[in-house]
Amino acid sequence: MGTYIMLMKFTTPGFTSVKDGKVGRTAGKRAAKAMGITWKQQYLVMGGYDIINVVEAPDDETMARFALIAGQSGSFTSETMRVFTESEADSLVKDLEYPDWAGGGMS
Numbered sequence: 210m211g212t213y214i215m216l217m218k219f220t221t222p223g224f225t226s227v228k229d230g231k232v233g234r235t236a237g238k239r240a241a242k243a244m245g246i247t248w249k250q251q252y253l254v255m256g257g258y259d260i261i262n263v264v265e266a267p268d269d270e271t272m273a274r275f276a277l278i279a280g281q282s283g284s285f286t287s288e289t290m291r292v293f294t295e296s297e298a299d300s301l302v303k304d305l306e307y308p309d310w311a312g313g314g315m316s
Contacts (some may be wrong), residue, residue: 210247213272215262215279216288223259223284237262237279244275260285 219227226233238248241264249263266272269291276289293301 210265212292213264214290214292216258217260217285219259219285246275
């Protein structure tokens with residue numbers, strides 16, 4: 210399972226119905242579960258985004274479908290990113306070699 214972060218911004222309809230957020234969150238959790246996605250956490254944030262969701266999905270295609278379905282609500286726009294834990298990142302870079310075009314390495 211990969212970990213994904215959804216950065217979400219309310220649309221005007223989303224702001225108008227912000228008090229009903231719990232209903233939308235419950236629907237999102239139900240849809241995630243039906244798709245084999247584990248809902249880890251949702252945060253209300255200050256700054257460039259309004260909501261951040263952290264989920265785990267079996268693959269990129271499933272996550273893309275979930276993001277598209279969620280976006281159909283019209284309550285928010287979103288940007289979804291695949292993120293890697295420290296151990297996943299360590300595994301990704303452990304056997305990296307500099308390509309020949311890089312001049313044999315960096316100092």
